Amino acid sequence: MKKVKFLFYGIFLLIAVIMVSCYPGGAEYYSDTDIVVTDYDSAFFATHTVQTYYLIDTVAYLTEDQEDVDHTYDELILSTIRNNLNAIGYQPADTSSSTPPDVLVTASVTTSTSVGWVPSYPYYPYYPWWGYPGWGWYYPPYYGGYYYSFSTGTLFITMGDPNDPQEDDEGNIQFPVVWSSAFNGMLSSSTQDMKSRIERSINQAFAQTKVFHK
Amino acid sequence: MKKFKILIISVFALITGVSAYGQGFYTNLGYDVSFPLGNTKDFVSPVSFRGFTFSGGYFINDNLAVELRWSWHVFYDAIPFDVYEEGTRAISGKQYRSINAFPVTFGGKYVFGDSGFRPYLGFGVGPYKTRKRTEMGIYYVEHRNWHFGLTPEAGFIYNFASGVGIMGNVRYDYMMKAGDVGSQGNISLSLGFIFSGGY
Numbered sequence: 001m002k003k004v005k006f007l008f009y010g011i012f013l014l015i016a017v018i019m020v021s022c023y024p025g026g027a028e029y030y031s032d033t034d035i036v037v038t039d040y041d042s043a044f045f046a047t048h049t050v051q052t053y054y055l056i057d058t059v060a061y062l063t064e065d066q067e068d069v070d071h072t073y074d075e076l077i078l079s080t081i082r083n084n085l086n087a088i089g090y091q092p093a094d095t096s097s098s099t100p101p102d103v104l105v106t107a108s109v110t111t112s113t114s115v116g117w118v119p120s121y122p123y124y125p126y127y128p129w130w131g132y133p134g135w136g137w138y139y140p141p142y143y144g145g146y147y148y149s150f151s152t153g154t155l156f157i158t159m160g161d162p163n164d165p166q167e168d169d170e171g172n173i174q175f176p177v178v179w180s181s182a183f184n185g186m187l188s189s190s191t192q193d194m195k196s197r198i199e200r201s202i203n204q205a206f207a208q209t210k211v212f213h214k
Numbered sequence: 215m216k217k218f219k220i221l222i223i224s225v226f227a228l229i230t231g232v233s234a235y236g237q238g239f240y241t242n243l244g245y246d247v248s249f250p251l252g253n254t255k256d257f258v259s260p261v262s263f264r265g266f267t268f269s270g271g272y273f274i275n276d277n278l279a280v281e282l283r284w285s286w287h288v289f290y291d292a293i294p295f296d297v298y299e300e301g302t303r304a305i306s307g308k309q310y311r312s313i314n315a316f317p318v319t320f321g322g323k324y325v326f327g328d329s330g331f332r333p334y335l336g337f338g339v340g341p342y343k344t345r346k347r348t349e350m351g352i353y354y355v356e357h358r359n360w361h362f363g364l365t366p367e368a369g370f371i372y373n374f375a376s377g378v379g380i381m382g383n384v385r386y387d388y389m390m391k392a393g394d395v396g397s398q399g400n401i402s403l404s405l406g407f408i409f410s411g412g413y
Contacts, residue, residue, distance in 0.1 A: 035353075
């Protein structure tokens with residue numbers, strides 16, 4: 001009987017070890033953690049035909065310490081966004097014109113934890129043709145809160161309507177967000193890997209937005 | 215997880231301890247292969263090779279036994295890159311889905327014959343704990359529920375030595391809807407050892 005009990009314990013332990021060691025692993029590569037979330041304002045796109053855009057040529061880093069920011073991917077981020085905007089038929093706005101573009105596009109990056117959506121970007125330079133100093137974004141209430149806490153690297157691309165300025169409680173001018181995209185993933189140390197993931201994810205953000213392909 | 219391990223070990227120690235002294239008591243440990251059905255299959259389609267059942271029972275007479283059974287079945291699937299849409303929103307990426315099911319059932323067995331190869335039919339009911347999880351990126355959504363469930367089973371016991379035998383069975387586990395999680399189900403094939411105080 002003692003032997004039987006010993007055998008039983010042995011089998012039990014063996015199974016326990018197998019269960020723990022074979023437990024499903026999930027993501028294996030950094031790129032397995034990549035997700036792209038997009039949302040748009042259907043009311044805006046139903047009533048507007050977008051022809052021109054202005055892409056702000058600086059990637060904003062939502063961090064307090066601006067000196068340690070790694071700008072390796074800035075050019076790639078901006079050129080990939082530009083290529084996609086052109087591909088969906090939007091034209092770059094004429095900066096010498098006094099007419100604002102139909103949409104304003106910005107890219108911003110955060111690598112800190114739990115920053116989430118930042119409703120206004122204080123880092124953007126002032127663009128004279130709109131004449132709205134201290135402008136930022138506001139989110140219409142029906143836009144929905146989707147992105148709350150991002151903890152690794154996140155690239156936000158935001159498209160706003162500069163022709164519909166709104167004033168907030170403090171008297172600042174804000175533009176409504178009509179499309180937004182967030183690419184989130186774990187950061188890897190390989191530049192090549194990061195580049196291909198950034199490019200693929202920006203392309204994906206445009207590809208998965210139905211309203212851009214109507 | 216630690217509490218869970220302690221629980222397993224205590225239940226195991228208790229039952230094996232009892233089985234050594236009491237006539238008619240038995241314990242069973244089996245390796246389970248589970249085939250998902252219905253909603254479970256819609257969520258995770260692959261066959262699960264991660265599972266086991268541990269049970270302990272008592273023979274009231276030569277053929278009828280009452281039994282308490284505990285199992286752990288892990289269903290898992292890695293879903294390739296896809297786009298998931300809801301109105302104007304879209305999210306794309308890979309998904310890793312899993313269901314951990316822990317049935318605890320109380321029931322009985324009717325075992326035919328009196329020695330050698332003995333087929334049996336059994337039935338049990340009880341609570342089923344489930345953890346249904348979807349991982350996407352570095353985020354996950356998890357639903358933890360207790361379902362009421364039932365389990366008919368058919369199997370055999372073959373004693374090859376005094377107090378030691380092989381037990382195999384086919385069991386259907388049905389879990390009713392609980393919380394946000396609909397009914398779940400799977401069929402398991404189990405093969406393992408049965409140890410008894412002599413019957």
